[in-house]
Amino acid sequence: MSVDHPTFVDLRIKASDNHLTGDAEPFGTGGRIAEIRAGACEVLAVTIAAGDGEAYEDRGDLWVLAQDGEILLTYAQQELILSPGTSAAISRGTTFRWRTERPVAMIGMRYLDAVEGTHGIFAIDNDAPLSPSNSPALDVLTSPVPSCRSNSMFRSTGDEFLCGIWDSTPYQRRAIYFQHCELMHLLEGEVTFTDESDRTATFSKGDTFIIEQGARCTWESYAHVKKIYAYFKSTK
Incomplete structure (x- = not known):
């Protein structure tokens, strides 16, 4: 792409x-x-x-x-x-x-x-214990609020770059703007994304993909999802 x-x-x-x-x-x-x-x-x-x-x-x-x-x-x-x-x-x-x-x-x-x-x-550690983390904002959800957990096992000195494990119960949301950038490797489950040009892709267990900085896309999951993440958090 x-x-x-x-x-x-x-x-x-x-x-x-x-x-x-x-x-x-x-x-x-x-x-x-x-x-x-x-x-x-x-x-x-x-x-x-x-x-x-x-x-x-x-x-x-x-x-x-x-x-x-x-x-x-x-x-x-x-x-x-x-x-x-x-x-x-x-x-x-x-x-x-x-x-x-x-x-x-x-x-x-x-x-x-x-x-x-x-x-x-x-x-x-793919099997590390996870703690409750923030769910998507209520105003973008089109499904019940999911239960999300995470564990950041590496953080850059200024916390702009984080690596760890995250999981969630199923949820769906409208397209959001990615000021950040996130690379993901799915350990469990399946996720479908649709961007602002109506292009769609589904990623499943074992897939490795990235949401580029500046993207606008939805999230649809209908089963438990667990992933490894490497996440760049833009401060600008």
Whole structure:
């Protein structure tokens, strides 16, 4: 979908686009940057060959999701294995090692304006306990108020970039304007979006997608939804 019209983008399809550009350090030359409206963030498609290496994340706070394959990340005495459908955040200024026995495909989102804070690798636990969180505003809902829960397991120093887990009972709402930008990986359920041009897309368990900054779209879910999120909150 054209970046001239902000909307929802299927990132597994986008990752196969031969026109992606640039590199996706800190994992060497196997990464590319997608042309996506993501505010102060960049979205990455990363392919890593079997092997190992030392890396330094100096461009920002980086969230990565394993799509295919398995990778071991090591920081100090901490070891974290990412398998398909699991993710972690790597804070700016962190030096770490990685190792993989077979090629790995990952999706990433990097907050470029991150202020260097506590170094480390922060696991986003898919089974972490969740606490009640705000539901959509009453004036946009077209269904009963849902019950929503979340757990932000990584926050940038200024809270502009958050990564964690969210779930909700079913709900439907009218189109809203996304001043922010949110990348999602569905762990459970199914969601349908419709944008202001009446384009519609449905994403299901296992799908990874992003709502671009500036999009206007609806939300329709008719079953329990649980997702991993990487969320850029614009302050402008």
